[in-house]
Amino acid sequence: MPGVADPQCSRAMNPISHKVMRAWADLGPGFLPFADxxxxxxxxxxxxxxSLFQVSVGMAMVLIVGTLNRVMIVELGVAASVVAVMISLPVLYAPFRTLVGFRSDTHRSALGWKRVPFIWMGTMLQFGGLAIMPFALLVLSGGGNAAAWPSWIGPLCAGLAFLLVGAGLHTIQTAGLALATDLVPAESRPTVVGLMYVMLLLGTVVSAVIFGVLLVDFSPGRLVQVIQGAAVTTIVLNIVALWKQETRRPPRNNGAASVPRPSFREAWGRFIAGDHAMRRLVAIVLGTIAFTMQDVLLEPYGGQVLGMTVAQTTLLTATLAAGGLFGFAFASRTLSRGADPFRMAVAAALVGIPAFGIVILAGPLQSLPLFVGGVFLLGFGGGVFGHGTLTASMSLAPRDQVGLALGAWGAAQATAAGVGVALGGIIRDLVAAVAGREMLGPALTGPATGYTAVYCIEIALLLATVVVMLPLVGGKRNVSFAGS
Amino acid sequence: MDDPNKVWPTGLTVGESEELHRNIIQGTQIFGMIAALAHLLAYIYSPWLK
Known part of the structure; x- marks a missing residue:
């Protein structure tokens, strides 16, 4: 602090030098986000x-939803409906995150680990899925000699591969976030949540670029190399992430199973009877659906309604991600200073409402800057909402139910995200089909109608989120921070 | 060193070493099955790269 500077130092320096010295001293933390x-x-x-486990999860996510989605349709010629079923399979495992969290809370291990066995098991599942995936996809496409074999082998094995990767990444993320919560004190959790989110985003963006570059000259052999390379990377990243992280707490009195393990039903009953637990989960589901329904619609909206080129619409994803990054940084900063995570999540929903309004308005006004601004705000709102709800889940988690609480958050969030993306596409198609037949009137036959309907539903969902969440604002936050 | 349950030279107890062994066996089984399935699929696509 300038006021208590070393007198010798002050004598030797003039005020300008002193200020420059202070600037240098502050530069370190300033250039190292999350140093606090x-x-x-x-x-x-x-x-x-x-946080490297988040990079591996981000890599698997982008591979499934982004890279392989395109590769299967364009390069391998698989029917779009089959591809849609395949990439939605990992979401099926999302509700089981609660169970994974519960099992890791109550895991009995002679070695004294609760989270490590689950992260390791998740890593093996993700590795296994990625190891068989390229061959399964090649057989699914009917290439090579595959036509001589029964046709059910391809879909069955590809489905198994996608399920394995989904089970792996959900298990890794649940146990990994629980481990992070175990390791850091309550006051550092908001910043750690920000760090975890940023690493997930980093894993997604960097992997997408690397996969894109590696698959430019597509060949079956290259597909095998890339996906199995991702499998090996999963193992390496997660072993480095896990190494000597969890404190070993071997059971006392030689591991005697004297204390009965609670059943999942009992543990869930105790968790849901806690402070507004069900209300929190409902708010997370509503808010997440509201912030994800437009995910696959923004790019076609830009193309169809605003006449953007392919290169321009690809930049929309980057704009959304940049908004998310700003959201994480803003939320980390504000929450680590003691702000209420629920107030923050409500504020995020309130940012989302005008953001969707701007996106809708950009259509009739044909304004690209307005649209890009709206997309940025959406990314920002989504980032702050996710950060706020995860921080709240971490800080309100009972000490012996950290895994269950984070599993419930993950299950609500990941299931809602999957459902939201699917609903967005289905509603747009349905409304566009109805509007195309002039059943909504001649004024609504344009290409924007389907998209606008989805954005309006998202605004309504955000309003519902605010209503559900308002009673949580200013609740037992201080008590929980002090008690956790 | 003074814990009679710990076995030289690793310092693991019998229970701990049993758990490690169980994980190694389980991991080997999973990796074995994955490898077998991947080889079968590779064979279906291109029988030994012929």
Whole structure:
């Protein structure tokens, strides 16, 4: 602090030098985002290493939803409906995150680990799925000698591969986030949540670019190399992330199973009877659906309604991601200063409402800057909402139910995201079909009608989120922070 | 060192080493099945790259 500067130092320096010196001193933390997440027990290097599990999850997500989605349709010529079923399979495992979290809370291990066995098991599942996936996709496409074999082998094995990857990434993320919550003190959790989100985004963006570059010259052999390379990367990243992270707490009195393990039903009953737990989950589901329904619609909306080129619409995804990054940074900063995570999530929903309004208005006004601004705001709102709800889930989690609480958050969030994306597409198609037959009147036959209907539903869902969440604002936050 | 349950030279107890062994066996089984399925699919697509 300038006021208590070393007198010798002050004598030697003029005020300008002193200011420059201060600027240099502040530069370190300023250029190291999330440096304030570190504590004496858990230094930043260890947190960054732990967050590598999010990079592996992001890599698997982008491979399934982005890269392979396109490869299957364009390069392998698989029917779009089959592809849609395949990429939606991992979502089926999302509700089981609650069970994974519960099992990791109550896991009995002679070695004294609760989270490591689950992250390791998730890693093996994700590795296994990615290891068989390229061959399964090649057989699914009917290429090579595959036509000589029964046709059900391809879909069955490809489905198994996608399910394995989904089960793996949901298990890794649930146990990994629970481990992060175990490791850091309550006051650092908001910044750690921000770090985890940023690493997930980083994993997604960097992997998308690398996959794109590697698959430019597509060949079956290259597909095998890329996907199996991702499998090996999963193992490497997760072993580095896990190494010596979890404190071993071997059971006392030689692991005697004297204390009966609670059943899932009992544990869930105790969790849901907690402070507004069901209301929180409902708010997370509503808000997440509201912030994800437009995910696959923004690019076609830009193309069809605003006449954007393919290159321009691809930049929309980057704009959305940039908005999300700003959202995570803003939420980390504000929440680590003691702000109420629920107030933050409500504010995020309130940012989303005008953002959708701007996106809708950009159509009739044919204004590209307005549209891009609206998309950025959507990314920002979605980032802050996700950060706020995860931070709240972490800080309100009972000490012995951290895994269950984060599993419930993950299950609500991931299932809602999957349902939201699917609903967005279905509603747009339905409304567009009805409007195309002039059943909504001659004024609504344009291409924008289907999209606008989805955006209006999203505004209504955000309003519902605010209504559900308002009673949570200013609740037992201080008590929980002090008690956790 | 003074815990009679710990076995030289790893310092693991019998229970801990049993758990490690169980994980290694389970991991080997999973990787074995994955490898077998991947080989079968590779064979279906291109019988030994012929």
């Amino acid at each position: 997440a570190a504590t004496a027990d858990v230094p930043l290097s260890r947190l960054l290493r732990l």
